[in-house]
Amino acid sequence: MFGVNCSENCSKNCRGPNNACNNVNGSCIFGCNDGYQGERCESSSLLGQSKKRAETNDIALLLKYLIAVTGLTFAACLLMATAYNTGGEEAGSEFMTNEEETAGNQLRIHLGDIPDYSEVKPNIDNGFKQEWISTKEQQTAPLLELVLASLKGNEQKQEEP
CATH class of the missing domain: 3.30.160 (Double Stranded RNA Binding Domain)
Incomplete structure (x- = not known):
């Protein structure tokens, strides 16, 4: 609460316990929640949202990379096992x-x-x-x-x- 006789509520976007703000001007004491900016944290911040998107994109890229590496490793192992089991011979040369x-x-x-x-x-x-x-x-x-x-x-x- 802030203002004359503490008649106004602090912004719900203020970070901290009970959305703490300055009792005179209403500025958020502990800063803004993610996605908000300004003295009273009343305007949305695209920077916070794009940062979250960037983190999500990084995780997705990492997962794609891990899946690709795992798939290639599995395929290589399968080819090596097949070559080992056939003795490196071509198909159709079972019997001499x-x-x-x-x-x-x-x-x-x-x-x-x-x-x-x-x-x-x-x-x-x-x-x-x-x-x-x-x-x-x-x-x-x-x-x-x-x-x-x-x-x-x-x-x-x-x-x-």
């Missing part, structure tokens, strides 16, 4: 096929189910060395020789009347 044609018969051995592995062996010169061992060759070579020998044996039996 060795073909041997004998006496009108066709023999196919699918090597895609036999994995390669690596083995660490001691090396006298510099500690250990890693060697890639092809289990496909180790496991299929004796089988292939056995099948070919069997086919040759069948051919020889057919030739003997």
